[in-house]
Amino acid sequence: xxxxxxxxxxxxxxxxxxxxxxxxxxxxxxxxxxxxxxxxxxxxxxxxxxxxxxxxxxxxxxxxxxxxxxxxxxxxxxxxxxxxxxxxxxxxxxxxxxxxxxxxxxxxxxxxxxxxxxxxxxxxxxxxxxxxxxxxxxxxxxxxxxxxxxxxxxxxxxxxxxxxxxxxxxxxxxxxxxxxxxxxxxxxxxxxxxxxxxxxxxxxxxxxxxxxxxxxxxxxxxxxxxxxxxxxxxxxxxxxxxxxxxxxxxxxxxxxxxxxxxxxxxxxxxxxxxxxxxxxxxxxxxxxxxxxxxxxxxxxxxxxxxxxxxxxxxxxxxxxxxxxxxxxxxxxxxxxxxxxxxxxxxxxxxxxxxxxxxxxxxxxxxxxxxxxx
Amino acid sequence: xxxxxxxxxxxxxxxxxxxxxxxxxxxxxxxxxxxxxxxxxxxxxxxxxxxxxxxxxxxxxxxxxxxxxxxxxxxxxxxxxxxxxxxxxxxxxxxxxxxxxxxxxxxxxxxxxxxxxxxxxxxxxxxxxxxxxxxxxxxxxxxxxxxxxxxxxxxxxxxxxxxxxxxxxxxxxxxxxxxxxxxxxxxxxxxxxxxxxxxxxxxxxxxxxxxxxxxxxxxxxxxxxxxxxxxxxxxxxxxxxxxxxxxxxxxxxx
Numbered sequence: 032x033x034x035x036x037x038x039x040x041x042x043x044x045x046x047x048x049x050x051x052x053x054x055x056x057x058x059x060x061x062x063x064x065x066x067x068x069x070x071x072x073x074x075x076x077x078x079x080x081x082x083x084x085x086x087x088x089x090x091x092x093x094x095x096x097x098x099x100x101x102x103x104x105x106x107x108x109x110x111x112x113x114x115x116x117x118x119x120x121x122x123x124x125x126x127x128x129x130x131x132x133x134x135x136x137x138x139x140x141x142x143x144x145x146x147x148x149x150x151x152x153x154x155x156x157x158x159x160x161x162x163x164x165x166x167x168x169x170x171x172x173x174x175x176x177x178x179x180x181x182x183x184x185x186x187x188x189x190x191x192x193x194x195x196x197x198x199x200x201x202x203x204x205x206x207x208x209x210x211x212x213x214x215x216x217x218x219x220x221x222x223x224x225x226x227x228x229x230x231x232x233x234x235x236x237x238x239x240x241x242x243x244x245x246x247x248x249x250x251x252x253x254x255x256x257x258x259x260x261x262x263x264x265x266x267x268x269x270x271x272x273x274x275x276x277x278x279x280x281x282x283x284x285x286x287x288x289x290x291x292x293x294x295x296x297x298x299x300x301x302x303x304x305x306x307x308x309x310x311x312x313x314x315x316x317x318x319x320x321x322x323x324x325x326x327x328x329x330x331x332x333x334x335x336x337x338x339x340x341x342x343x344x345x346x347x348x349x350x351x352x353x354x355x356x357x358x359x360x361x362x363x364x365x366x367x368x369x370x371x372x373x374x375x376x377x378x379x380x381x382x383x384x385x386x387x388x389x390x391x392x393x394x395x396x397x398x399x400x401x402x403x404x
Numbered sequence: 405x406x407x408x409x410x411x412x413x414x415x416x417x418x419x420x421x422x423x424x425x426x427x428x429x430x431x432x433x434x435x436x437x438x439x440x441x442x443x444x445x446x447x448x449x450x451x452x453x454x455x456x457x458x459x460x461x462x463x464x465x466x467x468x469x470x471x472x473x474x475x476x477x478x479x480x481x482x483x484x485x486x487x488x489x490x491x492x493x494x495x496x497x498x499x500x501x502x503x504x505x506x507x508x509x510x511x512x513x514x515x516x517x518x519x520x521x522x523x524x525x526x527x528x529x530x531x532x533x534x535x536x537x538x539x540x541x542x543x544x545x546x547x548x549x550x551x552x553x554x555x556x557x558x559x560x561x562x563x564x565x566x567x568x569x570x571x572x573x574x575x576x577x578x579x580x581x582x583x584x585x586x587x588x589x590x591x592x593x594x595x596x597x598x599x600x601x602x603x604x605x606x607x608x609x610x611x612x613x614x615x616x617x618x619x620x621x622x623x624x625x626x627x628x629x630x631x632x633x634x635x636x637x638x639x640x641x642x643x644x645x646x647x648x649x650x651x652x653x654x655x656x657x658x
Contacts, residue, residue, distance in 0.1 A: 096614050098561050100426020153453060183453070248478070281478050281505045322508055386428045392453040394476055401485040403523060 053077035075315040091317040106154035115160030117227030144181040146358040150375040153392035154184040161190035191238035197245030207249040208242035214258040215267035243279035253287035257300035285324035292367040317343030329369040349378040412530030423609025433463040440622035448475040473500040480519035501533040514541040525549025537571035558588025565594040592628030599632025
């Protein structure tokens, strides 16, 4: 069984009626539960929960502090290449846009790594556009070999790969996989992904599971919020995470909450995700999955990020550039516009002022020479 | 009264072991150490960064015995590699084995823990394995060379107290090893109860790190552990189902 079966069942629900059937009593009941089930999760995502955001926040805050303490893990993305063979209607890297594309040489990767490592960051998420020709798994692997000397954790956000390719990258030192479904609603997915291999919905949907099978220590999933009705997308994301967590208990399943941001084109998303909606999603995720990490990117503005750090967030990006080689080279095209352009020191200052400890290192890439006899 | 706890050749006068995670700032650590009176502190190697300006180890006073842990390990092999890394990083030869395969409840994998203990004890490490309280597993850990065993009172970070009390009681009675209750203790009274039962020590982190006033809580735990230990040494009075009259009514029959 794949998560696709659950998704198919969900898509048959008459959501127009379903969300309205939840009442304040259902929300209160869900808030009392120690372990939320699917119905409790839906209650917390429903319109009936909107007046209860503060109560949800208090519980989410308590759960987060107990499970994760007063710490916030920091990481930054590093863009290796922006070649892409897909045409997605919401992304600057789409193949229809004409701009000088780049792919870092290994020397450029090293310089970029030195610049990022100098800020103190030890966890990195490497990204590429989706092109098996320009940035194949073998290229990513070569880059990882360089990056291992600079970082204690390297995660990837690249096109979906096979289980064998993931396992090969894990052997090379990659410990985490991030892969967003972008949109779970199948018809919308078909409309937004006009051309290219990304159109194959199941290949993307099942990729996080392939990452679990390949033995990644962490797998991070998410929906690009705004592409379709947010309650349904958040529900699908959370249930996908629970599915993976139940089936692969050894893997840390994390969630991200990216909202649509301006990019090169003029596509406007179908669903407006307000700040209140974003908060409701984060809180529902935390109450449904108390042990899961929740990542907050610089897509969100500084002032909002400062408030969200107390609501269930456990990981934040800092010192971000969404351009290939954005820390050492000039003239790149950002994948999307970021909202929080503070550098690492400024993020540290903010976290400390809020009584939180920034954590730069939370894993070691294990040296094979120290393996058991 | 002299009542030392000797583990791995080190004599300890405090029976409260503490952790370094979850604090709002690392600079709290030396203050917590001072107020708790603790002499053993566990640190996750995964958090140690010698190149960092705020390396967690630099906040630990030199008189402390470091207990690096293998947090993050999912297999015996990973735990062994982490322990060796810790030793080569100069963190000493004590190690708390943590092998956790279950990311939902963070429960330890006893089988993998035994495998890692066998290897590391043979290499001369002072091994303190974190475990689910199971007598057979504890005896295998003893045979594998564990210096003590660390059964959980409740899942890590839960502050739920001594949910496994009866099983810990059996380990105390049957293993002949120091039993250090680890994980789950949320209140000083629960630490005192573990010590009253005959535990050799307790290890906790969340209860202090997430308290509103961590320093005052550290002090409260110091006193509770000490009180519990004293009660154990003093010998608790028997618990009777019925009232025991101090002036018996049938004494004349003797």
